Amino acid sequence: MSETLNTPRVEAARIAVNAGLVLFFGLYAVIVLIQPNYLEPGLFMNFLRRAAPLVILASGQIYVILTGGFDLSVGAVVTFTVTAAALLINGDPGATWSVIALLYLMGAAIGLFNGLVVAYLKVPSIIATLGTMLWLNGLALAWSGGAARGDLPENFRDLGRFQWRDVPLIGTLPMAALVLVVVCALLWWGLHGMGYGKRALAVGDNPRAAELAGIPVARTRITAFVISSLAAVTAGILLGGFSGVSVNAGSGLELQSIAACVIGGAMLLGGRGTIWCAIWGALSLFALFTLLNLMGLPQALRDSIQGLILILAVGLTAWRTRRRS
Amino acid sequence: MQKKAMLATTVALFALAGAAGAQEFNDPAEFARQRAQLSMTPQGPEGQPWAQHLGDSMVDTAKWKKDGPATICFSNAGIFNPWRVVGMHNFQAEAEAQGDRIKELIVVDAEGKDEKQIADIEALVAGGKCDVLIVSPNTTAALTPAVEAAATKLPVVVFDRGVNTTAPVTYIHPVGGYGFGISSGEFIAANLEKGANVLALRIVPGVDVLETRYSAAKNIFDEAGLNVVGSEFTGSDRAKTKSVVEDYLNRGIQIDAIWMDAGDTATAALEAFEDAGLPYPVISGEDQQDFLRKWRDENLTAIAPSYPTYQWRTPIIAALDILDGKPVPGPEWVLPQPAITAETRDGYIDEKLPPLHYSLCGCQDLPGYPARWGGSD
Amino acid sequence: MKMGKIRPQFSVAAVLLLISLVIFVVTAVATGEMAQFSLQGITGLLQRMVALGLVAVGQTFVILVASIDLSVAAVISGTAVLASWMMGGDPAMIVPAVLLCLGFALAVGLVNGALVAFGGINPLIATLGTGLILQGVLSAGYGLLGGSVAPAFQHLAYGSLFGIPWSVLALFGLGLAMAFVLNRTVLGARIFAVGGNPEGARLAGIRTGWVILTAHVICSLFAGLAGLYLAARVQAGTPWLGRDGIYDLESIAVTVIGGTLLAGGKGGIAGTLAGVFLFASLDASFNMLGIDAFLKQVLRGFIIIVAVAVHAIRGRGHVA
Structure with a gap:
């Protein structure tokens, strides 16, 4: 039975990956057409530096999406990470690494909370993580008093901001790009190298069947939320590094990260997707933002175009899947 | 198809609306009134601008x-x-x-x-x-x-x-908003040559108190023959502000000045120039501590208008x-609205206060200063 | 069978109503705000329900068919802006403006429904997309769409009958009507069938696509009504009216708190309105207690989780 179910699913995922990849290269080609110097390695590296937080968020979000859920709290985790880092480090470079460790602990705790609420209290993830989004944002605001407070030292900022110059071949190498590659490799290994991905897909597809097949459904779910939160902490560290402290650092990122996965071909409510859906989807979405910036369209219409692309991308995937089956 | 039809009708509706319903944020009479108020001597207790008023x-x-x-x-x-x-x-x-x-x-x-x-x-x-x-x-x-x-x-x-x-x-x-735009616009115009490029960074469109700031500054830029290369909305988001400025720099556009309708992301805009290895532009921010400190430390050509x-x-x-x-x-109690200049700047800097503290709080004599405002003792 | 379906739903509503009342009464007594129990105080409390209540009644329909609508916030802003622009203060334009707004809401509902039911697009993404498109067009066009509603139209939001605001009467009237539609008509039965067991409904000869489409149209129309009410209330609509009110996420939250299953097929209007009442009482109580805005947000987050957990935990299956 698993044979007959698996084959079309793998097939569909492969098609989807191609779609995300093709979309990214298509969009980047248009960027280059408008602004040829984006072909220079230096500018591509800068593109990666800015896209890194969204790509990492999406790569964490995909874990939850595969299990059939959503994580709406990732934007709040980003905001919380940035504000907490500034308050706890308060400009002292010696505190940076211990605070970063603490931030990951907090992230894990938030993910654990989401996971437990979903797995044991049976609250649908969209509501559970919406609740977390509210209380966590409120907590970040209450803690900082409503406006950015404290200070981030150079060595923390460097993670998202520093770039090595005069690197052979690529010109500049941002530290964020390096972090991006390492984190994505880790998340890829976690999903596809350890068999977790198969379990997650099974849970997302049909939790009852997965349970009967001996898969620990609750544990699989909880793991997904923890990983998503940890990814969000990483994104928060990079974002805080890139542009500094603010209390709205993460607003809107939750929907962007979900949209990225979907554009990349992952299916909501589970059943299909790979880490590549998240990576190429997020890069596509970010390329779209950059393109709209470069075209100088009124800001407001950029929202509209984003919405249109979202519907078209998902509509196309739905249509192709239906035609094949 | 339905979506397209709907979009088409919506667009048609906007076209129909035309000038008829357009909202007016460019009122020459109000502009002149606020310009006069900026240089008026306030009445009321000396050194307590919150208790002073303009007019009789x-x-x-x-x-x-x-x-x-x-x-x-x-x-x-x-x-x-x-x-x-x-x-x-x-x-x-x-x-x-x-x-x-x-x-x-x-x-x-x-x-x-x-x-x-x-x-x-x-x-x-x-x-x-x-x-x-x-x-x-x-x-x-x-x-x-x-x-x-x-x-x-x-x-x-x-x-x-x-x-x-x-x-x-x-x-x-x-x-008011025109006053804010006049203070900042005139400073930038006075510090640039004709034909220089200004990038306007704004929070959100359509808010009256912000739109008037921009329309006043834009009038002054147009009059001075400055070239406004773009007017971008950043939603007060630091990452977005920095990205927007980087995109302009990446396009090879020379930016001689940055004008902002609110200064809470001013330092993020300046970081884009740092990361690109370019000299700082002339800039108008606002009275936030982080901007004033950056202005002092980097010796910028800057002004901080205030609300x-x-x-x-x-x-x-x-x-x-x-x-x-x-x-x-009454019926309107108009308070003075000073702008911070290079001469008055250092008096407004207080290292104890958080980066986004607004320096024209007039709160130094109030109970709980500075801890209440998030400052360290 | 049918009674069994209705009773647990009714009890969720009753329990919520009771808890909300206790919260409100205890806070008012504790803070010495006895004036809250006057007719004016009570109607003020009920008035807080109107906008969210209208949206949530509509949201209940889409959630019952296992769909969801994130575009309601944009529809609210859209109708409010359109109404103020089209009326431009002229009472003669009230009827055309209302018709235009409802037409607009209907169109959005049709698009959403078509994308979800016939385009095979996940409702979350489809309605997020249409919401973004609308939001963008609205913000971009707002400079051209000024104006304010006619003073006579504001009577809808500020006028009252025997001391009870029209808008509150309208909310409960419409709520009753929609509860009737759900529980006593063929359409209602089909909505429950499609949400509860789509495959079974299809085999039973129900054209599921059309039922989903209808639910989306109803949802959009109710969002449109909420937009009209808000336009009357605030005089001039803005493109961020709906977004700032977080009507999208809050309407989903109160619906689920009221016992409607996100997976569809189970729930109803009474629970949803009780959920809205809970939010209104919390709002009023937080005010009386003088709780600061950030702490309020923290509390609201936990209350949403707990309120859903209380009845979700009894479910045997898995949720995602």
Whole structure:
């Protein structure tokens, strides 16, 4: 039975990956057409530096999406990470690494909370993580008093901001790009190298069947939320590094990260997707933002175009899947 | 297909609307009035701009006179940005300073929702505890009926944004958006050659108090022959601000000056120049600590116009004066609106305060300074 | 069978109503705000329900068919802006403006429904997309769409009958009507069938696509009504009216708190309105207690989770 179910699913995922990849290269080609110097390695590296937080968020979000859920709290985790880092480090470079460790602990705790609420209290993830989004944002605001407070030292900022110059071949190498590659490799290994991905897909597809097949459904779910939160902490560290402290650092990122996965071909409510859906989807979405910036369209219409692309991308995937089956 | 049809109708509707419904944020008379107010000598106690006023008009408040400690009610639009956070601290500290004259201070927060603020005001009036009502409206038009209804029952003081009625006893506000745009626009124009490039960074479109800032500055830039290469909305988001500026720099556009309608992301905009290895532009920010410090440390060519948060102290003063039956400046109480220049800058810097503290808080003499404002002792 | 379906749903509503009342009464007594129990105080409390209540009644329909609508916030802003622009203060334009707004809401509902039911697009993404498109067009066009509603139209939001605001009467009238539609008509039965067991409904000869489409149209129309009410309330609509009110996420939250299953097929209007009442009482109580805005947000987050957990935990299956 698993044979007959698996084959079309793998097939569909492969098609989807191609779609995300093709979309990214298509969009980047248009960027280059408008602004040829984006072909220079230096500018591509800068593109990666800015896209890194969204790509990492999406790569964490995909874990939850595969299990059939959503994580709406990732934007709040980003905001919380940035504000907490500034308050706890308060400009002292010696505190940076211990605070970063603490931030990951907090992230894990938030993910654990989401996971437990979903797995044991049976609250649908969209509501559970919406609740977390509210209380966590409120907590970040209450803690900082409503406006950015404290200070981030150079060595923390460097993670998202520093770039090595005069690197052979690529010109500049941002530290964020390096972090991006390492984190994505880790998340890829976690999903596809350890068999977790198969379990997650099974849970997302049909939790009852997965349970009967001996898969620990609750544990699989909880793991997904923890990983998503940890990814969000990483994104928060990079974002805080890139542009500094603010209390709205993460607003809107939750929907962007979900949209990225979907554009990349992952299916909501589970059943299909790979880490590549998240990576190429997020890069596509970010390329779209950059393109709209470069075209100088009124800001407001950029929202509209984003919405249109979202519907078209998902509509196309739905249509192709239906035609094949 | 349906979607396309719908979009087409919507677009057609906008085209139809044309100039007829266009909103006017470029009022030459108001521009001239505010320009005159910027250089006017204020009346009132020296060195206390929150208690000063421009112009002579006063209103009689004898009919609201009431003895004994007062219950002051405040319907706040919300504390959804750093400016309002600092303002709220000013408000509470002023109330604490006047504690012996206040029986109770009731504050309700509308969290940025018009509908909630209307209900809040109705509940405050129905509750019957308030001797005086202070309102900081979320939106001018939306709050007008509620304020009008409240003003028939008790004295009302409005500040920051106004309402479309003269029913309140007085409306407290600094000079205004045009004034902000004039201070910053004229400085940039004076420091650039004709034909130089200015990038305008703004928060959101369509908000009256922000649109007037831009229209005033734009007029000045046009007059001075400066070239506005772009007007971008950043939503007060630091990452977005930095990305937007980077995109302009990546396109190889020379940016000689940055004009901002609010300064909370000014340092992020400057970082884009640092990361690209380019010299700093001429810049207009606002009176936030982080911007003033950066300005001093990097010796920038800059100005910090303000929309002073000390205006949050004034409503308490006005409310107590009204209950004393003393005449107050009105129907509009216009506060002075200074801009911080290179000469006055260092006097506004206080290293103890957080980066987004608004320096024109006029709060140094208030109880709890600086800890209440997030400062370290 | 049918009674069994209705009773647990009714009890969720009753329990919520009771808890909300206790919260409100205890806070009012504790803070000495006895004036809250006057007619004016009570109607003020009920008035807080109107906008969210209208949206949530519509949201209940889409959630019952296992769909969801994130575009309601944009529809609210859209109708409010259109109404103020089209009326431009002229009472003669009230009827055309209302018709235009409802037409607009209907169109959005049709698009959403078509994308979800016939385009095979996940409802979350489809309605997020249409919401973004609308939001963008609105913000971009707002400079051209000024104006304010006619003073006579504001009577809808500020006027009252025997001391009870028209808008509150309208909310409960419409709520009753929609509860009737759900529980006593063929359409209602089909909505429950499609949400509860789509495959079974299809086999039973129900054209599921059309039922989903209808639910989306109803949802959009109710969002449109909420937009009209808000336009009357705030005089001039803005493109961020709906977004700032968080009507999208809050309407989903109160619906689920009221016992409607996100997976569809179970729930109803009474629970949803009780959920809205809970939010209104919390709002009023937080005000009386003078809780600061940030703490309010923290509390609201936990309350949403707990309120859903209380009845979700009894479910045997898995949720995602």
